Amino acid sequence: MDQGFQVLMRVILLREPDAEALIRESDFSDIVARFGVSRPHVRDMLATAEASGLLARGGRGRKHLGPTPRGVAAVDRFIADTLASHDMTDRMALARLDGEPPRPTGPAA
Numbered sequence: 001m002d003q004g005f006q007v008l009m010r011v012i013l014l015r016e017p018d019a020e021a022l023i024r025e026s027d028f029s030d031i032v033a034r035f036g037v038s039r040p041h042v043r044d045m046l047a048t049a050e051a052s053g054l055l056a057r058g059g060r061g062r063k064h065l066g067p068t069p070r071g072v073a074a075v076d077r078f079i080a081d082t083l084a085s086h087d088m089t090d091r092m093a094l095a096r097l098d099g100e101p102p103r104p105t106g107p108a109a
Helices: 004-015 025-035 039-051 069-097
Strands: 055-058 064-067
Touching: 004 025, 004 039, 004 064, 004 069, 025 039, 039 055, 064 069
Parallel strands: none
Antiparallel strands: 055 064
């Protein structure tokens, strides 16, 4: 996994207390250490997120990072999909333990 979600989430969390907070690439050193990814890889993820409209750069030298509304929505959607997937897996496992056939879930159900 390339840890793109963690990088985008980190930008959002760094900006949460102060919308004008200065965020630099060096603020991602904990992700580099924790997940064993290189700084160039984090830089590439930031560039890809910017090209995808998830992050915006501004300020002097375009060194200030900030999430776009699309970036925030993408993180929200990722979390919602992950929780829904965990819920579905839990229901399927419980049904299997109870000996019931799995019930379909989702909008088509």
